[in-house]
Amino acid sequence: MVSHCGLLTVKNEPVPLKKVEVEVRVQGHVASVSSTLQYENQEKSPLEAIFVFPLEGDAALCHFSAKIGEVEVKAELREKQEAKEEYDDAVSSGQQAFLLEESENSPDVFKLSVGSLPPGESASVTLAYVTELAVQADEALRFCLPAVLNPRYTPQSTGSVPQVTAAPDGSVPYTLSLSAHLSSPSPISKVESNCALEPLKFLNSERTQATVSLASGHKFDRDVELLLYYSGAHQPTAIVEAGLSSAQPGSLMGDPVVMLSLYPEFPAAVMSQLASCGEFLFLMDRSGSMDCPMHNGQGAQMRIESARDTLLLLLKSLPMGCFFNIYGFGSTYESYFPKSVEYSQETMDKALEKVKTMQADLGGTEILEPLKHIYNQPCLPNQPRQLFVFTDGEVWNTKEILNLVKRNMHSHRCFTFGIGEGASSALITGMAKEGSGHAQFITGTDRLQPKVMQSLRFALQPAMKDISVKWNVPGGVSVVPLSPPLNVLFQGQRALLYAQLTGQSSGGTEGSATVQYTLGEEPVQNQLSFSLKPGEDTG
Structure with missing residues (x-):
């Protein structure tokens, strides 16, 4: 079941969400985010509403409060079943109540149940979280406010499909205001975005503090991406x-x-011995959702086209003498070669021809089975296995997938590419983290090449062992x-x-x-x- 926007009645009908206000405080490489959502019951009777919303996969939710009229409720941590029973009791007796739950299957999806909202009454919900900002190939720090939670694919064996939100389609008009306060030990050089911004304002002569905000009138119809550039970004x-x-x-x-x-600096002698060997396995999402645009803007490329471009660039850049194979997955999966083949002009040409005709024609998004198949294949001697995964990340069994990657972390490194807006950050960053690799998000044609080449450079670096940290203090x-x-x-x-x-x-x-x-x-x-x-x- 797919809804039309974020806030729904229990009958899956939209509740008018009036506006979203977001305040971001960036301290170096970490962002603290406070979001306030204001909505209104325009029905003639009380209603129970559900709001399903996305968070960054590794964000930590640290505050939640809700206000109806003059009454404010602040969240308390409860054991899950106990909290649900308290909520049900309150709603059945006509009291106002709120219940905030993390999805059992994916840590980047939260469900908020709003009980007994009186007719004509407005309510506001405030949630605050902290998250680390990922470093991009061009040294920018990336902050993303997800607006889009794509419908998640559920394998038939797991039963019913949970209720999730799709991109707002304008049927319920609401606006977003976002302001950011930036603070860094080194000077801030610029801020870029996929949305229109007001000019950057510096708060001191050293340019280590600044504010920036979205231009007025922004419709929350896409992920909001801020790219923050610090001078001397690679300085510890x-x-x-x-x-x-x-x-x-x-x-x-x-x-x-x-x-x-x-920012670790490896000895030049070690870096000069960069691996020219390895088994490179490319796992490509060919489910039906990959036949959707990268974003809601005009002239957007289809996700499968962007994934093809990314894979073609990687294939042309592999070192001669390594081994490789390509898998496509959807409801089923298939491989280009029965087993990994040596990389040569001939095998590369064969693979390039096949990739150019690749389509999103394999049905649903079942990534678990092809992963199990890959992990069951014996590793090649002296050819370290590097797994590259391309997906729009629309699955509902995220935790099961991450556990599988973690169990096999010693046999490979995992590099992931989230294709298009709304790709599950929990899946993309989680697989890379559990697989000792690196995650990239591809949301447009810009910056594609540096991102791809950065991941390949990382894959060619030797794996390190026995990492430890020693603290020295007075x-x-x-x-x-x-x-x-x-x-x-x-x-x-x-x-x-x-x-x-x-x-x-x-x-x-x-x-x-x-x-x-x-x-x-x-x-x-x-x-x-x-x-x-x-x-x-x-x-």
Whole structure:
């Protein structure tokens, strides 16, 4: 079942959403986002409404509140079944209630149930989350506000299709206002977007703080993408934020927290031995949804065409002597060769001819079975396996797929390409993260080549082993790491580390973190020093 817009009655009918207001605060490489959604019951009776909305796959939801009239409700964390029973009890007795749930199958989809909204009454919902900003091939930081949650394909074996939203089609007119406050240790050089922006305003002479907003009258008919450019983007940086004065010292919110942005530099001797070998497997989404436009704008390329262009560029750039194969998947899957073949002029020409005629003609989006087939194939000796996945990411069994990739992480690296607006960031970034690879999002013809070539460069770099982080701080200060263990590093590609700083220094004001790893049998380490003195911002 597919709805017409974000907010629906339980009968799947649109509820007028009047406007969306978004405030973004970017601190270095992390964005804090606060969205307020205002809507109105124009019916003559109370209604229960459902709002299904997308978030970035690795975003952390940290605040939710809702207001009907003068009554404001703030969310409390509850065990899932207990929360549902409380909500049902409130609605059945005519009370106003809200229930916010993460999808059981995909971590980038939340469902908000709004119970007993009186006739003629307005309501507003505010949700806040934090997310890391991905670094693009041209060194921009990418912030994306998803407007589009494409209908997700559910394999027949899993039963009913959950209710999801499609792109707003103008049948319910509502507007979006978005303002962003940017703060960076290094100067901000420019901000670009796929939407019209007001001019960038700098707030200090160093150009390390600025504001920017969407031009007025923007219709929320597409993902809003902001590309932030910092000068000296590849310089390692550290940001120390003070704890909240209202929080207990010694607690996570009461202590300072440090964020390190590292850019590993590998020894030239190791980089000169870049692999010219490998088994490159290309898994191409050929489901019916790939026969849709990349975005809602005029002259948009079809997704299957963009995926073909991406694959052709990769095929022409492979090193001679490696091995490769191409798989297409939908409701079924097929491969170009019975098994991986050596890359030569002859095999490349054969593959290019087939790719040029590739169509979105294989039905639904069932990626699990071809992945299982690939993982069941024995790896080739001395040919490290590199898996490239192209999809618009419209599946409902995301968590099952990520678990499969994770179980096979030691046999390959996984590089993903999200094709078109609305591609599930949970699937695209999740597969790359679990497979120690890298994710790219292709939303137009611009920047296609640098993105493709960056992923290929990463795939040709030797895999590293035994990554560890050592913190060095003065006496009296303790470091509590907050980041999961690093499982992948690439030359010049940013890695973020977070840690809580507890206690008081007995004298020194500097700390450092050292990342150690083995690369091509050679031990390597990169170090970054930072000041223990927090900046003014808390967040």
